[in-house]
Amino acid sequence: MKLRGRAIYDGRADGIALVSSSPMSFYGGVNPDTGEIVERGHELRGQSVKGRVLVFPYGKGSTVGSYVLYRLRKNGVAPCAILNAKCETIVAVGAIISEIPCVDMIDIGKIKPNAEVKVEGSTVLLR
Amino acid sequence: MLAGREGHATQKAMQILVALGEIYGARRLVKVSSVQVSGVSYKNLGDAGLQFLDELARDGKARVKTTLNPAGMSLTDWRSQGIDPHFAEKQLEVIDAYRRLGLEISCTCTPYLAGNEPGFGEHIAWGESSAVAYANSVLGARTNREGGPSALAASLTGRTPLYGLHLRENRVPTHSVEVEAQLKSPEDFSAMGYFVGRAVKDGIPRFSGVKRASLDELKTLSAALASSGGVAMFHIAGVTPESKLSGGRAESLTFTSHDLEETVAQLNDHGTPDFVSVGCPHCSIGELATLARLLKGKKVRKEFWVCCSREVKRKSDELGYSRPIQRSGAKFATDTCMVVAPIEDMGYRVVATNSAKACHYLRNSGLRVRFLTLEKCVAEATRGVET
Numbered sequence: 416m417k418l419r420g421r422a423i424y425d426g427r428a429d430g431i432a433l434v435s436s437s438p439m440s441f442y443g444g445v446n447p448d449t450g451e452i453v454e455r456g457h458e459l460r461g462q463s464v465k466g467r468v469l470v471f472p473y474g475k476g477s478t479v480g481s482y483v484l485y486r487l488r489k490n491g492v493a494p495c496a497i498l499n500a501k502c503e504t505i506v507a508v509g510a511i512i513s514e515i516p517c518v519d520m521i522d523i524g525k526i527k528p529n530a531e532v533k534v535e536g537s538t539v540l541l542r
Numbered sequence: 543m544l545a546g547r548e549g550h551a552t553q554k555a556m557q558i559l560v561a562l563g564e565i566y567g568a569r570r571l572v573k574v575s576s577v578q579v580s581g582v583s584y585k586n587l588g589d590a591g592l593q594f595l596d597e598l599a600r601d602g603k604a605r606v607k608t609t610l611n612p613a614g615m616s617l618t619d620w621r622s623q624g625i626d627p628h629f630a631e632k633q634l635e636v637i638d639a640y641r642r643l644g645l646e647i648s649c650t651c652t653p654y655l656a657g658n659e660p661g662f663g664e665h666i667a668w669g670e671s672s673a674v675a676y677a678n679s680v681l682g683a684r685t686n687r688e689g690g691p692s693a694l695a696a697s698l699t700g701r702t703p704l705y706g707l708h709l710r711e712n713r714v715p716t717h718s719v720e721v722e723a724q725l726k727s728p729e730d731f732s733a734m735g736y737f738v739g740r741a742v743k744d745g746i747p748r749f750s751g752v753k754r755a756s757l758d759e760l761k762t763l764s765a766a767l768a769s770s771g772g773v774a775m776f777h778i779a780g781v782t783p784e785s786k787l788s789g790g791r792a793e794s795l796t797f798t799s800h801d802l803e804e805t806v807a808q809l810n811d812h813g814t815p816d817f818v819s820v821g822c823p824h825c826s827i828g829e830l831a832t833l834a835r836l837l838k839g840k841k842v843r844k845e846f847w848v849c850c851s852r853e854v855k856r857k858s859d860e861l862g863y864s865r866p867i868q869r870s871g872a873k874f875a876t877d878t879c880m881v882v883a884p885i886e887d888m889g890y891r892v893v894a895t896n897s898a899k900a901c902h903y904l905r906n907s908g909l910r911v912r913f914l915t916l917e918k919c920v921a922e923a924t925r926g927v928e929t
Contacts, residue, residue, distance in 0.1 A: 447588070478690060479581065479587070479591075479690070481690075482594060483590065485590045486588065486593075489590060489593060502565055503565065507562060508558055508691045511557050511558050512554065512558070519565075
């Protein structure tokens with residue numbers, strides 16, 4: 416299946432989907448050194464974003480979250496791509512400064528957990 | 543700029559602005575005359591933020607007047623504040639990166655009291671939520687609520703995407719607030735802001751029934767509205783410059799004397815304060831005059847921080863207000879404040895302050911708070927520690 420969205424940060428990536436149906440907070444929600452999701456009560460708590468195609472509706476929380484994405488990247492534990500229903504400032508800025516391919520305006524409900532995903536610019540291929 | 547011909551930092555900055563412009567449906571970029579950058583305290587930036595700034599500083603330069611938010615410590619007197627030397631070293635590295643980027647090193651949340659005062663109708667890009675609300679509402683300048691990187695991007699390019707509060711049609715009130723309570727002090731305005739911010743979230747409230755409001759009252763109202771909610775602009779009928787703007791439907795609410803009492807009660811935890819601080823947002827020269835009068839001839843018996851910008855401190859030195867304040871044992875905390883300095887790591891547990899905003903953020907840092915008037919803060923500091 417092919418989904419077309421809008422490239423927030425243009426790039427290519429291949430990976431396994433890690434899907435959250437709830438919004439994500441990076442500041443305080445993801446450990447910047449390990450990539451582990453630590454937000455209390457979050458459905459993906461305990462899982463790692465490292466190397467995954469991270470799928471969630473939109474970002475929330477402090478704008479410092481952009482710097483957390485950057486820190487994940489520098490520590491080698493960042494997601495390989497980010498897919499959003501609607502991207503907002505925190506994730507957009509984070510993806511750009513960290514150079515993580517990021518696409519939004521796609522129907523993220525079509526992406527099953529652990530699906531193989533290929534991102535090419537504004538196109539998302541599901542296998 | 544986007545193609546990278548003006549360097550890596552400018553290109554990154556332009557990528558951020560273009561992406562934000564697309565997300566929020568801006569038709570074009572607009573030139574800005576002033577920038578205020580948040581994200582200065584090492585407590586919030588961490589090593590990642592520092593690394594990012596270092597990278598930008600290799601070839602980036604500010605193109606417009608740009609000032610900074612408070613840092614995690616006084617840049618000159620951090621030793622007497624009891625700041626950890628490792629923290630201090632990292633904080634000074636952050637400041638050095640900003641200096642190389644060509645920013646003015648005046649670390650304050652009240653740039654409008656320290657020489658960065660945009661005029662009516664000017665497009666600007668400000669971070670620091672309280673200053674955003676003040677600039678839009680009181681000065682009539684136009685800015686969205688920027689994060690650290692997006693404000694910095696505006697500084698390095700001199701531009702910001704034209705959307706949101708840059709457009710007149712988005713500056714009309716969404717809520718109409720009838721103020722029935724008698725507001726007797728800046729702290730009453732602070733409590734009202736805290737109550738209304740929670741109710742209207744990121745809406746634009748228009749207050750009526752407030753006859754006059756001083757600079758200090760508008761300053762603390764701005765801060766409180768932006769901390770419990772996401773308010774970036776408000777109007778006060780007959781007081782603020784765009785209060786006649788109308789259009790669309792505004793939801794109604796009232797602020798009663800009961801609401802005022804209840805909000806003040808909610809902002810007070812149990813416990814005897816071991817730390818007293820005023821100046822959130824940073825003190826004006828008027829507040830320092832009041833403090834000088836209240837502290838004259840007295841001794842403080844607790845750690846007491848008076849937070850203000852270097853510029854206002856200088857004025858206070860000239861006018862003779864600083865001396866009685868310092869003689870009392872109170873400490874000036876310039877470049878910083880009780881919210882961004884790591885005071886929870888310095889052993890303090892209960893903070894007394896005259897700011898609802900400070901109460902909000904200090905609680906998030908795990909501290910207990912007492913919300914008192916400026917006069918009562920001084921009384922609390924001078925009456926000593928109960929045993």
